[in-house]
Amino acid sequence: MTTKSFRFGPATLVTAAFIGPGTVITASLAGANYGYALVWALLFSVFATMVLQEMAARLGIVTGRGLGENLRTLVSAPLLRWPLLLLVVAAIVVGNSAYQAGNISGAALGAEAIFSGVTFIQHWYSSTGIKFWPLVLGLLAATVLWFGRYKWIERCLIGLVLLMSLAFIATMILTRPDILALVKGAFWPQIPAGAMLTVVALIGTTVVPYSLFLHAASAAQKWPQADIDTRSALAASRADIAVAIPLGGLISIAIVSTAAIAFFGSGQQLDNVSQLAQSLTPLFGTAATWSLAVGLMAAGLSSAITAPLAAAYALTGIMGKPLDLKQPLFRLTWLAIICIGVLLSSLGIRPLNVIWFAQVANGILLPLMCICLLLAMNHKVLGAYKNNRRQNVLGALVLLVSLLLSGRSLALAFALL
Template identity: 85%
Template sequence: MSDTLPDNTLPRKTQQPPKRSLLGPATLVTAAFIGPGTVITASLAGANYGYALVWALLFSVFATMVLQEMAARLGIVTGRGLGENLRELVRQPLLRWPLLLLVVAAIVIGNSAYQGGNISGAALGADALFGHLPLIQRWHSSTGINLWALLLGTLAAVVLWFGQYKLIERCLIALVLLMSLAFIGTMLLTKPDLAALFKGAFIPVIPPGAILTVVALIGTTVVPYSLFLHAAGAAQKWPKQQIDTDTALKASRQDIAVAIPLGGLISIAIVSTAAAAFFGREQQLENVAQLAQSLTPLFGNAATWCLALGLMAAGLSSAITAPLAAAYALSGILGKPLNLKLPLFRLTWLFIIVCGVLLASLGIRPVSVIWFAQVANGILLPLICLCLLLAMNHALLGPYKNNHWQNALGVLVLLVSLLLSGRSLALAFALL
């Protein structure tokens, strides 16, 4: 364990009053976990089990808020990201380097593989909206390359290239609001069964065969790279040199209380839409494209367009946050400043975006890399939860370390992370 923190970790008085905003770094977390994977998982949950598993989404929102509050508090109090704090927390070389290498493997390499899915999901939504245009049809027929993957990957790179945290945050806030309008609008158009929805939210049941879906719903929300993203984002949003720590923590908690539940509401809207379109019907849902196509005869074109727009926003938001989180994690682990314009930072996120664009535009699915990423993430999640709990109980955090209730909630989430880890590893090794 480290016994020293930089001098600038002491609380400072506000030099300039922080701008009030309901949405901030927690929006990056929402943008990260509402991606194509969540859309697919929530759609299948609604199609197969109706509203019965909505309670699992509520629990996942609760667990995410517990972990993200700790990560944001750590970033604000120390002025550093989670990667930098891990370097300070774990000083024993036999433990330190395996942990840091695992973070690189799970987040940098893993996100390179998953980025293809993020961009493919965004491209699927864009194609549903604009694929009928003659220029797009001619491009696809003549080249066989997914034009939307190239355009959306380029857009993600442009947002990150400017290297301004405020710009990135504003873009992601816009995408989260767009997702909210699209998916919640789709849910309203499909006229959900409100009685069944509230019953599924507050009366936990696990229908036969639904246990893996429950774990998957939680696992698509509670993800390790969001902790790196949030800690670094909070440290940059509320710099210690400018904003009093107590003021920053209050703003951060308000941010979390709005942004994370908003993400949960989006997931519930997706479950509700799929339940209205498929649950209790003979037709089985196999993919999100099928869900979008099925909405037109049932609920009209508006529902299909809203779902496609939401899917495009979900894929694009994750296509921005996944490379950003990887760059934060790698820079922090290597002890480099979290400067978005430094060469290492830019090379990290650029590598991940290029990998995602190539995989999505050429239709390649890197099975072996995804398998490796599943194993690495399955091991990493409980380890990061444990390290975060240890960090939040360090004496050097002073009055900002965890209290008994925060530790109790943290241990509960740690136990859940062990369940998610077991599920991820079981699925990965089942592919062998």
């Protein structure tokens, strides 16, 4: 296997995971309410994601195991191991089940905008009371995962990420951004009045714990130790991260820019992404609206594939099962999450209690996963590939940010009580 020419790899799955409906909504609100002022927060989130994902990928490549499997060996004391593993299962599996409804609903929103004139779909909903697109999109996600071949899944997600990139960046170009304001927002950090929670939300939609499980396991499968030497695999992985993660950041910046042009300073309030799409038509024509709809559909569908995939990697790894995409527990996990997401989305149910629990669990899990990852990256099993001082300092900085994100998630969750 050669690594001389660059190819997209597992880092693209991470981009597909964090550019979902939640990121689209958060970035849209940031642009609409604060213009370009918070672009710097997106740049920082890209940096933090690259730091953590490089460690996760290195762990998977060197050990040949996912993060879940490494956690089993890292925490040997049963009194610590089982509470930690149960928390991971609760946050990743249960949490992704709740968020899957949002992923599918977001993709359905984009699909409805694209195919709004199809009478069959309108007749379906009026006669059954069940939304059409969540069923179709859930079936697409299940089809991609059912084949159980990593390369096939990776190629599908690369295609969706490239489609997202073209759609959102084209929308930004069509809306003619203020380049000077964008550059100032990127390199002159400021927090306007009332923007602190939005800053934390922008970082929190990018730096997510389940991407660590996704990246470690997928890197171990992409570059198996029997097929490629470790140094070559690590070089390929770092090149992959250096392209794919910043590409995700560029998509987020494009969304911020589009919302800023359409809403910032207009006196209008942005309540949802549909409103953003509608506002673009009279200003910039149908091309911008269509681009936004295509991007939203691709973002929702990519996250609808990666969320169940990450949950399956996490659960099977924690249970000590091999990284086999056709393994029964692996398939059962992602299938259950897709079914829950389709059910909640197609019936229009908002799983408030489950989402509340997921936010609490994720709020605790993110800094905990950062600590566990740093401990794992300094373990003797990595040998010469352990963290150096610079990597530990950067990891500690991201840990501090994760504590801030944790506080925000917990505060938001308890505010729902």
